[in-house]
Amino acid sequence: MISIRRYQESDWPAVWPMLHATFAAGETYAYAPQTSEAQAYHSWIEAPAATYVACAPDGRVLATYYLKANQPGLGSHVCNCGFVVSSEAEGQGIASAMCQHAQREAVAMGFLAMQFNLVVATNERAVRLWKKLGFAVVGTLPGAYRHQRLGLVDALVMYKTLSA
Amino acid sequence: MISIRRYQESDWPAVWPMLHATFAAGETYAYAPQTSEAQAYHSWIEAPAATYVACAPDGRVLATYYLKANQPGLGSHVCNCGFVVSSEAEGQGIASAMCQHAQREAVAMGFLAMQFNLVVATNERAVRLWKKLGFAVVGTLPGAYRHQRLGLVDALVMYKTLSA
Numbered sequence: 001m002i003s004i005r006r007y008q009e010s011d012w013p014a015v016w017p018m019l020h021a022t023f024a025a026g027e028t029y030a031y032a033p034q035t036s037e038a039q040a041y042h043s044w045i046e047a048p049a050a051t052y053v054a055c056a057p058d059g060r061v062l063a064t065y066y067l068k069a070n071q072p073g074l075g076s077h078v079c080n081c082g083f084v085v086s087s088e089a090e091g092q093g094i095a096s097a098m099c100q101h102a103q104r105e106a107v108a109m110g111f112l113a114m115q116f117n118l119v120v121a122t123n124e125r126a127v128r129l130w131k132k133l134g135f136a137v138v139g140t141l142p143g144a145y146r147h148q149r150l151g152l153v154d155a156l157v158m159y160k161t162l163s164a
Numbered sequence: 165m166i167s168i169r170r171y172q173e174s175d176w177p178a179v180w181p182m183l184h185a186t187f188a189a190g191e192t193y194a195y196a197p198q199t200s201e202a203q204a205y206h207s208w209i210e211a212p213a214a215t216y217v218a219c220a221p222d223g224r225v226l227a228t229y230y231l232k233a234n235q236p237g238l239g240s241h242v243c244n245c246g247f248v249v250s251s252e253a254e255g256q257g258i259a260s261a262m263c264q265h266a267q268r269e270a271v272a273m274g275f276l277a278m279q280f281n282l283v284v285a286t287n288e289r290a291v292r293l294w295k296k297l298g299f300a301v302v303g304t305l306p307g308a309y310r311h312q313r314l315g316l317v318d319a320l321v322m323y324k325t326l327s328a
Contacts, residue, residue, distance in 0.1 A: 030237050030240075031237050033238075035236075072194050073190075073195050074194050074196065074310040074311070076196075077310060112316075113308065117281070138305060139302045140302055141302060141303075143276070144235075144323075146238040152276075157302075
């Protein structure tokens with residue numbers, strides 16, 4: 001059984017390698033493949049409203065997500081999240097558990113909806129999971145993602161109104 | 165005949181009042197109505213790749229726009245712009261001229277597409293103008309904008325692939 005808790009500074013040595021591996025692959029996130037540790041720390045830890053980790057029963061960090069407002073001011077009632085699972089922990093439902101956790105946290109913080117701005121269309125597993133969790137594809141951005149293997153591919157905007 | 169050129173520091177005393185009036189109205193931009201001058205300066209001048217002003221023949225600044233990458237890294241071939249016209253200069257085609265100028269500048273900078281992330285659906289004049297200039301509504305975000313008079317209203321994602 002995994003547990004999800006707030007990120008602590010001592011988690012960074014476990015979090016950075018999974019962010020680095022995900023960004024370096026260049027198939028799912030906009031962050032440049034050569035994103036530095038300092039840039040990743042800023043984007044994943046400093047800039048968001050909150051960051052979380054999912055841990056194995058023995059305490060090992062298996063995955064992480066951030067939660068933040070998607071827009072300033074008059075768009076700040078809609079939040080945005082990013083989820084990264086370490087490759088060794090894939091296929092165990094951790095992304096699903098984190099997304100459900102994120103929705104509860106978002107509601108507790110007062111957010112009314114959650115938006116994903118750039119879901120890479122070829123990331124079929126993610127698209128399927130978000131749909132299963134109630135997110136709708138509300139937009140398609142033609143060629144908006146420069147996939148490191150496939151070249152320019154479409155990206156999806158996905159959205160879910162949250163209920164308390 | 166208006167002319168469009170790069171923003172210079174001496175333009176700020178003319179640019180800030182039109183940004184302030186637009187943000188304070190809270191009907192078209194996400195920026196909070198109470199956005200401070202320093203915050204506006206950061207968002208409109210410092211953060212973007214470039215900022216421009218549209219001037220009357222006598223040199224008066226009538227309008228302004230910014231141009232920046234919409235996403236980092238693997239999404240950075242898509243740009244984003246924001247346009248603000250002073251209330252006294254509305255209805256003269258300045259937004260249209262700026263958007264066409266922005267598309268040429270974006271192509272010159274190597275951008276392949278332009279995306280507007282949060283076009284307030286009730287801002288019918290803007291929606292009509294962007295459509296006329298070749299932008300497609302590629303997404304609708306339900307209740308994503310907290311309109312200061314109307315409450316939560318939809319926002320549109322609009323997108324145009326640019327050709328050199």
